[in-house]
Amino acid sequence: VEIKVVENVLKLNDEVALLNRVALRQADVKCVNLMGGPGCGKTALLERTLEALRDDMRIGVLTGDLTTTRDAERLAHHCEHVSQINTGKSCHLDANQVRQGMGTLPMDDLDLLIVENVGNLICPASFDLGTHVNVLVASVPEGDDKPYKYPRMYRGVDVLVLNKVDLLPHVPFDVERFRRGVEALNEGVRTFELSCRTGEGLDPWLDWIRAQARAGTARA
């Protein structure tokens, strides 16, 4: 008997991701994919970022969540180009959802697009969205063992944010152990240690975001 094998179930997703990349290049919009576990502070980081940069550049945001519009409502205070993507039961965004989301935004008017993925440390790592830069937001109360437990996510990202450093005096989190785990998986990964609560460490992150927008898609 000849067994039929479906080799790449993600093929369709990858094709749409490619279309997204083409659309982003046409609009000359760099696109950042923000990932992290539930509650790590993805929306908080976006609030801080949009608040600080709203007069400097035009940032569009797509925010993914199962069923609510809570994150988009929070972000709409700081940004006029926000759309919510409800994934229903799905634990990650896919390229087609991002494509539909992009259709709701004035892409030609944007300098940067940031996608807040669904809170999850496993599934989003497997789905190319057509975005250019993958950012992982980790946070102190999650524990210093997360690089060891979710190596695939830590290995695949271009930039790492360690959020909630204001909690370091209150939570048993060994920064050196965390850094060692990260370094073993993703040597030299650009890392920002910051607090969205106090604002500590935010400036280098904001400079990095500015540089992303300036670079456009030419070097993406």
Ligand SMILES: Nc1nc2c(ncn2[C@@H]2O[C@H](COP(=O)(O)OP(=O)(O)O)[C@@H](O)[C@H]2O)c(=O)[nH]1
């Ligand atoms: N202490 C502290 N709390 C934070 C910080 N950033 C976010 N939070 C809190 O963490 C919770 C989850 O934040 P949210 O932005 O909704 O996380 P998301 O699920 O990743 O989008 C909220 O109660 C935030 O106020 C931080 O830097 N320090």
Ligand SMILES: [Mg+2]
């Ligand atoms: Mg959120």
